[in-house]
Amino acid sequence: MNSFFALFPLLIIVFIALAVLILEVFLKRENRDYLAYISLVFLVICAFVCIQFWNKAYYYFDGNLLLDQFALFFTFILLLSTGFVVLLSMKYISLQDVNYGEFYALLLLAVSGAIIMVSSPDLLVIILGLEVLSISSYALTGLKRKDELSSEAAIKYFLLGSFATAFLLFGLALLYGASHSTGIPTIIRYFNTEADLSLMALIGLGLIVIGFGFKIALVPFHMWTPDVYQGAPTPITAFFSVVPKAACFAIFLRIFYPFWKTAFDSQAIFWLLWGISVLTMVVGNLVALRQTNVKRILAYSSIAHAGYLLVALLAQDNSSLVFYLTVYLFMNMGAFAAVIALSKKDKEYLELEDYSGIGFKYPWIGVTLSIFLLSLAGFPPTGGFLAKFYVFSSAVRQGLVPLVIIGVLASLISVYYYLRIIVHMYMREPSREVDIVVENPALFLVLFLCLYGVLQLGLYPRNILVLINQAVSLL
Amino acid sequence: MIPPNYFLILSIILFVLGVIAFFIKKDLLTMFMAVEVMLNATNLAFLSLARSANSIDGQVIVFFIITVAASEAAVGLAIILLVLRQKKTIKTEDIKLMKG
């Protein structure tokens, strides 16, 4: 197939981002919902175009663009989460006064960056894609321009994000110096064939891990996460908790799966990731215990989940990593949808105290949020349980027993703070007046779809597992 | 001809100086300048490694890094202006609404 056609999925997203920018001028403020509908329609069209490329793993543009099943599956994950975020934003942006047409445009540009990342085997292109994603994210974070929290979050995200980009690029420079290429296959071949590896290459790879670690929010590179998650508009927080993580883990899989298999000396990098994984699981869960803001609790919980995902990476179990990401997408989006539901004009209810008695006052929100939280904590019969089960059991099979013990203990700790929210919802007398805008069909659609996803993946995951195995088989 | 090693060592020194500056400076604008120094150090590293490998690919990559730096500058300075308008200051010790 022609190189130009392979650009279609990306072009559709970028085109619609620009179209949204232009259309915004012609639409009245109260008609801005149309921008969301248009974005949704084209996200679906993009997904359909992607299906056409399934099973045709070709390289395009001198090997800079690769549309294999793996890239396409991650593109689906990214499109789906962006679709959820668009649905969540529709009411939210007019209630919270971030009703700019640029909102959707930046969101679509951000996801186009993530799509560029997952569909390229070249680290230069990947870093450029990450930069598109990051730059749009910085702007999205600061979009609540009257809110000081939002701009503080934006400046923290921006400074630490660009700091991380510098690390990534310096790491890339060292890898380029060692292997004379920026393509992942060539770099891996270098690690594969050079018996006496120059330290330059190892340090380069280490710097790349650190740079991506910042973007995924792995401990100890996570300090920005809770503040950014708290300050950003809540649908954008939901976006941050899924899309950059999914994209960066896709890159980790592309780098490390062949790396573990063939590299002569992978010990240093293995133990680096091992340590980061332990720190991430333990610190993420422990610090979450003393948070009182629900967005911050979810921020630390997403940090901890990145730790479990690293366990899957270390266990070399690609399909359970991708399965975990898929489940995580549904349960996390769902939890954020419930948090967004608890808001009214210019006011969001985010403190734990506000959740007292919510379960009886708004039964649908209470029930769904409880299920998402139980899934995040890893209770059966939800998808969260199955995902953790797959990850930990394959880690045991790989002989990573200490890591699994730490992981299981950490997720036991996490049960406490997830249950604390549920206890507040059902077993506390309402202490504050909470009054929310109930008619929000788009948001309830997201709640329902995520509920379906979490239960379907928990009870009958076979179809999706077949798909995932196809996707990772060609790595 | 000067060996590329010299340039690579200089680039590492500059990169570390940038990191140090990022952590000890106490205003947002200078912290961002430190990031620019780090990116420039990266450019120098790419060029010296390209020289050593005798290929001009490294020089093309430097183009992309300069683009990245420029677009970061645009968004970053906009965010700094936003903070400045709200708080009338860009010192880091005044950026502390969120804790925990």
Place this chain on the structure above:
Amino acid sequence: MGYFLFFLLAALCVGSVLGMIISKNQAYNALFLIPAFASLGGLFGLLEAPFIAVVQIIIYAGAIMVLFIFVIMMINVQKGVPPEKKKWTLYLSFGLAVVLVIELAVALKAAFTLPVSTETLKAGPVNLGRLLFTKYLYPFEITSILIIAALVGAIVLVKKKEQE
């Protein structure tokens, strides 16, 4: 002659960055960066990258630093900042400093074994352009998306509030 130029430019560059670290005035910091970036441009020239050297001076020392100074003009430049240690970066800065020192030590060792090529590079604008539009066409197109994202982001953050 080459060595003399290298050490002169390297000293100028490191000295200016050190000046930026020591000085407490934002305007001076920005002014210090201009010779640093300009001398880097000279170093690029020594590395047989004349075109990149020109681009460096035009974009960094020209455009980006002008932007910085433009922002500084909007700030009431305060003299000095109280010597208080930031808390939220303290933990990290310590760890990273240690890691970086190790990295520096090790990488310096690696750097001494870099191969030296004596052929001259054909790094004129023609060759660079040819490479940019063949092998690097895809990243080149991506930079257009990057610039659009940056433009939209910057404008939406600082534009005037629209009329209700």
